[in-house]
Amino acid sequence: MSVNHRKSPNLPPPASEVGIVVWIKKNLFSTYANSVMSLAAMGLILLLLPPLLDWAFFSATWSGTTRADCNEEGACWIFIANRMDQIMYGFYPAELHWRPNLTGLLLIALMIPLFIKAFKYKNWLGAFILLIYPFVAYFLIHGGSFGLEVVSTNKWGGLMLTLILSAVGIVASLPLGILLALGRRSKMPMFRSVCIVYIEFWRGIPLITVLFMASVMLPLFFPEGSNFDKLLRALIGITMFQSAYMAEVVRGGLQAIPKGQYEASEALGLNYPKSMGLIILPQALKLVIPGIVNTFIALFKDTTLVLIIGLFDLLAIINLALTDSEWLGFDDEGYVFAAFVFWVFCFAMSRYSIALEAKLHTGHKR
Amino acid sequence: MSAEHIIELKGVHKWYGDFHVLKDINITVQKGERIVICGPSGSGKSTTIRCINRLEEHQQGQIIVDGTELTGDLKHIEQIRKEVGMVFQHFNLFPHLTILENLSLAPIWVKNVAKAEAESIAMKYLERVKIPEQANKFPGQLSGGQQQRVAIARSLCMNPKVMLFDEPTSALDPEMISEVLDVMVELAEDGMTMICVTHEMGFAKKVANRVIFMDEGEIVEENEPNEFFNNPQNERTQLFLSQIIQH
Numbered sequence: 001m002s003v004n005h006r007k008s009p010n011l012p013p014p015a016s017e018v019g020i021v022v023w024i025k026k027n028l029f030s031t032y033a034n035s036v037m038s039l040a041a042m043g044l045i046l047l048l049l050p051p052l053l054d055w056a057f058f059s060a061t062w063s064g065t066t067r068a069d070c071n072e073e074g075a076c077w078i079f080i081a082n083r084m085d086q087i088m089y090g091f092y093p094a095e096l097h098w099r100p101n102l103t104g105l106l107l108i109a110l111m112i113p114l115f116i117k118a119f120k121y122k123n124w125l126g127a128f129i130l131l132i133y134p135f136v137a138y139f140l141i142h143g144g145s146f147g148l149e150v151v152s153t154n155k156w157g158g159l160m161l162t163l164i165l166s167a168v169g170i171v172a173s174l175p176l177g178i179l180l181a182l183g184r185r186s187k188m189p190m191f192r193s194v195c196i197v198y199i200e201f202w203r204g205i206p207l208i209t210v211l212f213m214a215s216v217m218l219p220l221f222f223p224e225g226s227n228f229d230k231l232l233r234a235l236i237g238i239t240m241f242q243s244a245y246m247a248e249v250v251r252g253g254l255q256a257i258p259k260g261q262y263e264a265s266e267a268l269g270l271n272y273p274k275s276m277g278l279i280i281l282p283q284a285l286k287l288v289i290p291g292i293v294n295t296f297i298a299l300f301k302d303t304t305l306v307l308i309i310g311l312f313d314l315l316a317i318i319n320l321a322l323t324d325s326e327w328l329g330f331d332d333e334g335y336v337f338a339a340f341v342f343w344v345f346c347f348a349m350s351r352y353s354i355a356l357e358a359k360l361h362t363g364h365k366r
Numbered sequence: 367m368s369a370e371h372i373i374e375l376k377g378v379h380k381w382y383g384d385f386h387v388l389k390d391i392n393i394t395v396q397k398g399e400r401i402v403i404c405g406p407s408g409s410g411k412s413t414t415i416r417c418i419n420r421l422e423e424h425q426q427g428q429i430i431v432d433g434t435e436l437t438g439d440l441k442h443i444e445q446i447r448k449e450v451g452m453v454f455q456h457f458n459l460f461p462h463l464t465i466l467e468n469l470s471l472a473p474i475w476v477k478n479v480a481k482a483e484a485e486s487i488a489m490k491y492l493e494r495v496k497i498p499e500q501a502n503k504f505p506g507q508l509s510g511g512q513q514q515r516v517a518i519a520r521s522l523c524m525n526p527k528v529m530l531f532d533e534p535t536s537a538l539d540p541e542m543i544s545e546v547l548d549v550m551v552e553l554a555e556d557g558m559t560m561i562c563v564t565h566e567m568g569f570a571k572k573v574a575n576r577v578i579f580m581d582e583g584e585i586v587e588e589n590e591p592n593e594f595f596n597n598p599q600n601e602r603t604q605l606f607l608s609q610i611i612q613h
Binding site: 258260261263264265266267268269270271274278279282283286360362 | 419420421440444447448450451452454456458459460461462471472475476504506520521524
């Protein structure tokens with residue numbers, strides 16, 4: 001028989017070897033295979049990074065005004081600087097640039113309190129941004145009232161247009177996608193069928209087709225002479241298309257919620273909208289944040305397709321600049337810059353999604 | 367006197383497809399009565415109590431709760447769910463909400479109670495189940511026994527006339543069963559009408575007014591606990607009791 005009457009004390013862990021050399025040994029060269037992979041990765045970095053950095057930064061031309069100022073060694077960013085106005089605003093009249101600027105600043109100013117913990121009226125502010133701000137933005141950018149000169153949508157372009165397309169696409173496709181996902185799981189057969197047909201239809205055709213149809217076919221269905229804005233058509237097309245994808249992402253989240261959650265909210269007397277809005281959707285959406293952000297990122301990049309229907313988004317404006325006879329042959333600079341801008345926005349979305357997941361984590365395992 | 371009958375099941379039948387899961391169930395529960403339903407798994411005991419708040423639909427017969435008959439009418443269903451609390455085997459707390467939010471959610475959104483008042487009600491019941499200090503934690507941070515006590519408190523916050531328990535201790539580690547049963551015993555002593563599906567025979571002996579034994583979708587035997595345990599009449603009851611008491 002053995003009885004332990006003493007309580008074992010908690011000992012500190014053994015003083016492990018620390019220091020950078022030990023870390024490298026442990027992590028980079030722990031096994032034969034690991035050493036090979038580490039060396040190969042380092043080799044690749046050494047091979048690719050220096051020439052790229054040299055081209056983009058060290059040998060690049062940063063100041064000057066004309067083509068003659070460019071040196072032959074590296075990138076010539078003067079080209080981008082010269083075109084900056086168009087890249088940002090498209091053909092929006094230069095003397096009115098303050099209007100989109102103000103719209104953007106207003107949005108940033110409105111969003112700052114959302115990131116302040118102590119701010120109490122987040123819901124109200126969020127609702128304001130989603131429901132009221134779009135109209136403010138439209139009146140500011142488009143004009144036409146309060147004495148503001150009208151700037152028609154065919155003059156909108158560049159990064160401004162890209163951001164408008166993706167912001168509207170994102171804000172409209174998420175709620176529509178949620179409704180479609182709920183509809184697809186509905187107990188009402190006719191409603192469910194409508195949702196399934198909608199989702200499968202839009203998911204089954206390429207976005208290019210949607211945009212072509214929106215710009216070429218749609219006007220045929222409207223009476224002669226009625227001018228249905230091209231940008232609006234593209235926005236509707238993108239929203240319809242992306243909401244189908246969003247619906248399937250959200251449905252994945254809904255399916256992962258245990259039946260007990262539905263039963264518990266029913267048993268407490270919550271009706272369908274309340275049970276969905278308060279119990280099921282908050283959990284389901286949180287589960288599929290990576291999928292939702294994935295769709296947002298795809299949407300953001302897909303907005304470049306509007307160039308085929310004659311809208312000049314960021315990429316289309318750069319394409320246009322490349323045909324300028326003054327600046328022929330600066331494709332590298334143009335496309336690298338466009339890629340960089342897209343990457344910055346997409347990476348920001350990706351980081352935000354990770355931060356959001358961490359913030360909403362409540363320590364429950366499933 | 368039907369005013370005294372808070373729950374009446376009259377000739378209730380239910381099928382899953384062709385499978386006849388409930389066969390002619392008749393149960394009458396008086397105000398303040400504590401009923402324990404037991405039986406082997408698949409006997410229909412959970413299905414029976416889940417019919418009482420319409421988590422399952424019955425296809426024949428009548429279910430009347432506090433004078434309101436359960437039909438497809440949503441108004442009736444909502445009315446009944448307000449008065450019937452339910453505790454589940456797997457707790458089913460809302461993992462994205464704090465304990466306090468779990469408790470105050472239904473009073474706020476179903477009964478339109480002001481937030482501050484709902485929270486003070488919630489704290490009252492958390493104290494009653496002896497875990498007020500957990501109010502601001504999330505369910506995932508609590509032990510199983512604590513979670514189940516929160517689930518009981520959550521139902522009580524709606525001030526129900528009847529409490530349904532669907533195997534409340536079956537998913538718990540052994541050392542946590544008694545803390546949940548203690549809360550249920552206290553509740554019984556306070557006069558709450560309870561219908562409890564459970565295998566805790568000690569609890570049944572201690573608090574039940576009546577024990578109902580179900581097998582294969584029908585009620586086999588119904589008696590007061592002393593008689594039920596010491597002098598079971600039906601062979602199936604005898605077999606069941608001998609099997610669970612053996613160890």
